[in-house]
Amino acid sequence: FGTTAYGAQAPSTVEAAATQAEQTTPHLTYEEALKKAKNHSVDLRDLQKTTDFLQESKEDIWDKVGNFSVPIYDYQQWVNDAVFAYTSAIYTTDSSMTKNKYATQITNLALEATLKSTFSSIIENENNLKLLKETSEIQGTLYEQGKTKFGLGLISQYQLDQLKASYETSKTNVYQLERTLEQMYMNLNDLMGEAVDKKYTLEYEVEFEPYVLPSSMEAYINAALKKDYSILLKEQAIEDAKFKQNYLSEEDNSNNKSNKFSYESAQRELKAAKQDKEIAIRNAYVQLQQAEVNYNQAKADLALAQADLKTAEVNYKVGNITELTLTQAQLGVTQKELALEKIVFAYDMQVFTF
Numbered sequence: 001f002g003t004t005a006y007g008a009q010a011p012s013t014v015e016a017a018a019t020q021a022e023q024t025t026p027h028l029t030y031e032e033a034l035k036k037a038k039n040h041s042v043d044l045r046d047l048q049k050t051t052d053f054l055q056e057s058k059e060d061i062w063d064k065v066g067n068f069s070v071p072i073y074d075y076q077q078w079v080n081d082a083v084f085a086y087t088s089a090i091y092t093t094d095s096s097m098t099k100n101k102y103a104t105q106i107t108n109l110a111l112e113a114t115l116k117s118t119f120s121s122i123i124e125n126e127n128n129l130k131l132l133k134e135t136s137e138i139q140g141t142l143y144e145q146g147k148t149k150f151g152l153g154l155i156s157q158y159q160l161d162q163l164k165a166s167y168e169t170s171k172t173n174v175y176q177l178e179r180t181l182e183q184m185y186m187n188l189n190d191l192m193g194e195a196v197d198k199k200y201t202l203e204y205e206v207e208f209e210p211y212v213l214p215s216s217m218e219a220y221i222n223a224a225l226k227k228d229y230s231i232l233l234k235e236q237a238i239e240d241a242k243f244k245q246n247y248l249s250e251e252d253n254s255n256n257k258s259n260k261f262s263y264e265s266a267q268r269e270l271k272a273a274k275q276d277k278e279i280a281i282r283n284a285y286v287q288l289q290q291a292e293v294n295y296n297q298a299k300a301d302l303a304l305a306q307a308d309l310k311t312a313e314v315n316y317k318v319g320n321i322t323e324l325t326l327t328q329a330q331l332g333v334t335q336k337e338l339a340l341e342k343i344v345f346a347y348d349m350q351v352f353t354f
Helices: 013-024 030-040 042-065 081-151 157-192 217-227 229-246 256-317 323-353
Strands: 027-029 077-079 201-203 247-249
Touching: 027 030, 030 081, 030 157, 042 081, 077 081, 081 157, 081 201, 081 229, 081 247, 081 323, 217 229, 217 256, 229 247, 229 256, 256 323
Parallel strands: 027 201, 077 247
Antiparallel strands: none
């Protein structure tokens, strides 16, 4: 969705400034930004340090007991304190490594989602800023024309004040969006560990491609639940509770009741989490279908605006309308293009999260 160019139309001041800015700022792809963000992420570094620590702990246990195998805990058994101590350490270390692996994957996905959202928001707002600047130029022209008309007695002071207010509002909108973009770039730079005031020309191409469910909804949900990290963490919590319930020290049986309650509670939590996830998947798929309808409607709206523009171009050539009216028709097309672009970016994020 680039800026629409028209034959024999000289570039505006806004377009010229944008072109110059693109030539002086470095380009940044989503893949490059994601690599920088992952390298800079404090959360990922902490998780890696945890992985290293757990691996060292595993090696320490190996050195002490000569093996590292998780004991069987499918049924209740009682062992002496010494055996209980080192086998519990073996289980806890192994379980912690599993949970840390899942947490790392969740953090990676969250980082990807945040970066996708940041990229699309910046590009959308940069395009919106171009539109606002062009709109402000038109409002300025209307105000200047209004001052001339007022001097000739063609409009009232009230009408002139309205034109001035519209022009001032348009300048305020430009200023506010510029500040918003500054904040967005600061957030992007913070994610990547770059200088806070650094700017880029973002390269992020997204195409609208309707999502096709690879199987029936039931089969898709079953497959999704088997690889969803939040569900896998719940399943690991059940295993942890099961171990505590079934692998017991001969010297201390004081926690038997609480261990049993924790195991049953973990099972209930997993069941509820699966139900919630199934509902979330079904709702998300419905939202995808709704977005596809919105996309088709936005395409139809754009086609109508383009047809209106062609009519305006013909009328301008024969002198029926002013250049200002033609420019307004051009902006109408740009508005519909940006509306379509917004849907495409949102749909891409919906497919990613689905």
